[in-house]
Amino acid sequence: MILFKDIIGQGETIRTLRGAIEAQRVAHAHIFSGPKGVGKMTTALAFARALLCLSPIEFDGCGKCNNCQRVELGSHPELMIIKPKGTSVKLLQIRDMSSGLQFGPKEGTWAVRIIDDADTMTPEAANSLLRILEEPLPGVVFILLTSRPQAVLPTVLSRCQQQHFQSLSRQQLIKLLEASNNYLPKDILKVSFLAGGSPGVAQALLEKDLLIRDQAISLTGSLAVASINEVLFLAEEYSSTKEGLLLISDMMILWFRDILLYNETGNASLLVNNDKSEEIKALTEFYSAGWLMTNIETLERAKSSLAASANIQLAAESLFLMLAGFDSVNNWQRG
Numbered sequence: 001m002i003l004f005k006d007i008i009g010q011g012e013t014i015r016t017l018r019g020a021i022e023a024q025r026v027a028h029a030h031i032f033s034g035p036k037g038v039g040k041m042t043t044a045l046a047f048a049r050a051l052l053c054l055s056p057i058e059f060d061g062c063g064k065c066n067n068c069q070r071v072e073l074g075s076h077p078e079l080m081i082i083k084p085k086g087t088s089v090k091l092l093q094i095r096d097m098s099s100g101l102q103f104g105p106k107e108g109t110w111a112v113r114i115i116d117d118a119d120t121m122t123p124e125a126a127n128s129l130l131r132i133l134e135e136p137l138p139g140v141v142f143i144l145l146t147s148r149p150q151a152v153l154p155t156v157l158s159r160c161q162q163q164h165f166q167s168l169s170r171q172q173l174i175k176l177l178e179a180s181n182n183y184l185p186k187d188i189l190k191v192s193f194l195a196g197g198s199p200g201v202a203q204a205l206l207e208k209d210l211l212i213r214d215q216a217i218s219l220t221g222s223l224a225v226a227s228i229n230e231v232l233f234l235a236e237e238y239s240s241t242k243e244g245l246l247l248i249s250d251m252m253i254l255w256f257r258d259i260l261l262y263n264e265t266g267n268a269s270l271l272v273n274n275d276k277s278e279e280i281k282a283l284t285e286f287y288s289a290g291w292l293m294t295n296i297e298t299l300e301r302a303k304s305s306l307a308a309s310a311n312i313q314l315a316a317e318s319l320f321l322m323l324a325g326f327d328s329v330n331n332w333q334r335g
């Protein structure tokens with residue numbers, strides 16, 4: 001169970017939230033923004049524990065009482081978490097999570113409502129939430145989580161106290177992964193370069209044993225020689241989830257950056273994938289700097305449009321066709 005005191009790298013946010021509890025000035029609506037996997041949900045749950053705990057210690061949960069345990073198990077009646085159903089958070093979910101709240105918490109002092117990926121709220125859902133936030137209910141705390149605050153309705157945003165979550169430094173990330181006692185030091189070191197300061201990404205990588213990274217590397221090789229039909233087949237294979245495709249795209253960007261970096265500096269110690277320096281060295285012969293930069297830009301663009309897109313396969317097809325050198329759907333000529 002992670003409490004405020006266990007959270008690494010978000011010192012200012014934790015100080016602000018604890019300070020608000022101490023001063024009895026807890027805002028009724030918060031928005032936690034920042035990259036995926038950086039600890040927004042973990043912090044929201046620690047906040048819920050600190051508010052609901054029966055014997056709090058220095059404005060943090062005790063981790064032992066019945067309420068702290070029930071938050072851990074997801075069974076506390078005053079805590080509700082909603083996530084997108086399909087691709088969006090729907091009106092009915094907002095109605096469900098707010099029903100009965102006009103009478104305040106049924107148990108204890110606080111009721112906590114967490115909305116994950118709040119940027120995916122439909123306009124109806126966002127407007128319904130806005131009406132609730134316009135007339136704050138005593139004892140009710142909403143926490144919205146998002147990696148794209150710019151996509152949240154500005155009127156909703158303006159009613160929330162915003163906490164921005166930073167990516168962790170590599171040292172902080174290593175410390176956190178070591179503290180979990182679940183992974184080998186050599187694996188922690190390897191993913192600490194790849195994870196971009198995100199504990200969630202690091203854990204996903206560790207749990208999949210760097211499989212995704214290796215898949216991404218082999219995918220770049222396959223795309224370079226694939227026919228159109230093969231590209232479309234690969235796109236189908238890689239479009240089962242948005243998160244998966246985003247992660248593969250991130251790994252491909254790091255891979256291309258490494259080849260580009262080695263091409264320009266010849267220094268293997270600068271590489272993110274430094275366990276693959278021989279392969280990278282060999283590839284600098286094949287890929288021009290211009291080609292690598294174009295592909296990195298293509299991937300960056302695809303990532304932002306993918307975040308807002310509902311059709312993963314279509315996004316994957318268009319991305320993979322471009323990476324394979326087929327300019328566009330209308331002009332299937334390898335560039």
Ligand SMILES: [Zn+2]
Nearest residue numbers: 053062065068
């Ligand atoms: Zn407790």
